[in-house]
Amino acid sequence: MRGNNRALKIATLRGVLDMLPLSLAVLPWGILFGSLAVQRGFSWLEAQLFSGIIFGGAVQIVTVELIADNSSLFTVLFTAFIISSRHFLYGLSLRERLSPQPLRWRLGLGFLLTDELFALSGHRRAYIGKLRLYYGLAAGGSFYLAWNFWTFIGIVAGASLPDLTDLGLDFAIAATFIALVVPGIKSLATLAAVVTAATASVFFTLWHFELGLICSALLAMIVGFTVNKLRGSPEDSL
């Protein structure tokens, strides 16, 4: 029993630590959101609720602007839906491993399933077994706390702080994702998928295409799939 508790503690700590670079790297955007919401006339409570229950960086920043500009409710919700559509892909990818889990785990991890938590869910056995569930909960939960804390700082100190989004902390996000992607490239198919996603996402970003992220990812998955089928080879041979 004691050893079991110890293992759970270690899994929890590892989840928090693995997420730490991302939790810190989103500081400028958390602060940006908090101060933006207050400046656009939202109450402190409303601003904190955005991070507390919506919990989605891009969705929050875009919808705060839309609501403040008196856009129609339909426009606000539809835009949020478009930005959130990538979550369908995350849910589908984790479906086999998470759907057999008890409801409380599905609700909890589902609520926490941001880009960042999905980034840490790539392990072949992710969410299989109690330890890996705790790992995910700790990673997602610590990111949730960090995001809400940065929001709070933005709400309180907002206007008096300089814009921190130019500091280059976005490079930390890129570096973390590089650390998660590169060691996993063990086949020509995966390499082809990564190159496709990288290229397509840059074009879509330059074109301001709102569905760019999900379309790049889908295109890349099709390319990876096709290369795998054409080579007819096992997964791990580059």
Add this chain to the structure above:
Amino acid sequence: MTLLTILLLACITFGTRYLFLEGRLPVRLGPNLRLMLSYSGPSVLAAILTPILLVRNDQLFLSISNPYLWGAGAAITAAYKTGNIYWTIGVGMLVFIATGQLI
């Protein structure tokens, strides 16, 4: 009214995240779809990270004076050699900051 909007937005982010985690949803993943989904992780991450490196102020920034490229080059090398997340971020950040100062 604002509270209601926030609540509806929360339903959208949570709903899109939770939908496919629900086992009772009648969706079966065939072997082809499963193979395709096995590429979703690296694909999504590459699609998020590359524009951070290459797009600055709505323009393609493919130049040796772009510190993001130097940092990314170092991070990719470190990730390939060590496979360790902290080494990758550490080396990448160091080169990113150093080249940012020099350029």
